[in-house]
Amino acid sequence: MARVIYGVYDDESELMSGIENLLSKGVKCVDAQTPFPIHGIEKLLNVPRTRISITAFMYGATGTTLALLMTWYMMIHDWPINIGGKPNFMFYMNLPAFIPVTFESTVFCAAHGMALTFLLRSKLLPGVTAPIPHPRLTDDKFVLHVAVKDESKLDETANMIKASGASEVLMKSMQFA
């Protein structure tokens, strides 16, 4: 099991050039914790593209289906009523009146389903303790996670991180889910 050590950078441009520098020397950069999203970092760190928008589509399609089934069952099948001379005999004839509810249901399921998936996938729930190597990483510090396979090379890697522009190297061990 590889040890992870943390390089602390003071600026996002230093972090980015630091990662490039370390990668060129064959150091394994696994992740980064930053106070705000940095575009392009996912390519350097080999983070795969997220598929969360695909789940949103699937939840949305579920919402559409559920709403159509619900309106058909309640209005056409279970208890069709003639309201003000406008009967509810055929689903396709009443469909235009069911579109608003179907649309809202689609958005409802897509938005909430995706939000819940995001929270679960990123392990964000009330009561979860965040692993924060540096207390200012949600303010203005940028923390790079570097995996070191060989324990004897810890100091050597730490020096390489320092040389790549990091202001600090943290050796503590943190539990990342």
Added chain:
Amino acid sequence: MSTAVNAQYEAEVRDPLILGKKSYHQMTEDICRPVEGKANKYWWTAFIISSTTMTWGILCLCYTIGNGIGSWGLNKTVGWAWDITNFVWWIGIGHAGTLISAILLLFRQRWRMSINRSAEAMTIFAVICAGLFPLFHTGRPWLDYWMLPLPNQFGSLWVNFNSPLLWDVFAISTYFSVSLVFWYLGLIPDLATIRDRAITPTRKFIYGLLSFGWKGTARDWLRFEEVALVLAGLSTPLVLSVHTIVSFDFATSIVPGWHTTIFPPYFVAGAIFSGFAMVLTLMLVARKVLGLEEYITTQHIELMNKVIILTGSIVGVAYITEFFIAWYSGVQYEAYAFQNRAFGPYWWAYWSMMTCNVVTPQLFWFKKIRTSAMATFIISIFVNIGMWFERFVIIVTSIHRDYLPSSWTMYSPTFIEVGIFVGTIGLFFTCFLVFARVFPVIALAELKTVMKKTSNQYKHKGVLHK
């Protein structure tokens, strides 16, 4: 895909979005200060006034529950009046928040980042205020669950999915819950900032719970931005559908003055118009009280005022179109409804609306006026009043004289109705004041992403500096 959100070209001629020489840490300090410090006397004064007003509204609501809808000024002819006016007014105000956070995100308007958090909070509070009116207008609010499609003991008699009032139930509840989720997801990283800055264990514990254990890894941010983008894409048609459906409450009826096909776009434009006015009213006060003038700048005010000119003009054109069609259609009932609107017993409401909504926003064509905080504040109040009158005019003048002259009557509110309305204003401001003390009012993490490209310090240097 997520890189598309912020990967924009910044024109040299644009003014900086953030003034002053700010570092990331300075921004954190500035924006967390209202949450971490003690409330000043302005905050307490405002809080006492608004919570007292809210209490008065609660008392009036209790009176309504105890005595029924008969305690309002409604009668057989005018069965919808202040309640629905207030409902539509509040829902409209909420629309600005979604417009700023979702539609302007899709249009890549980065100036929205200084104001989107508080505008979204405003959406949520406005929808809460709006929702109270239909819930209590049912007369028996404890039976409000009848509006949901639940199996029941009436032979399972279901809700009517052909009715725009039921569409409203679905639209408003979806709008409220999706806006809430959008707003809260955006808050998580900023709550984590407050958590990591917390000095006392209680504060650390509470913000630890609220921030859901946010750790800000590259994977988290990638998903976070994708979720924000897709939620914006979902909220955009949602916000348009909500006011469209609200306008269907009227447009699908056969009442002269309501039965109009231009209602959906007309209502949506009006909603954005009134919403921006309310955002300005709130922001101009908030930036002063919270000391955020360097983040919510004159440029922000000017840009919002431009949206007000646009939507105000759309609303003006809609008023004139309605009049033209009433005459051009040749339907005598329509023609009478509009003649009665402008020159009948409620003429004062109509002309107040015209003055506040069509005339005053045109003053924003002058750069001096649209860049002046004081002038903007006054005009935004005018627009708020005008848009309230618009809903009152559409609703009351249309139904107080319809097809049957023997039923013609007048309507005036009782002090209970006035109390409930004033109470919702109190509720809105109370919620906002509490929000400003508990949550960061500016989307901190998001604003940091644009700082280097758009702040005073880095502007026009061509390269990223430390």
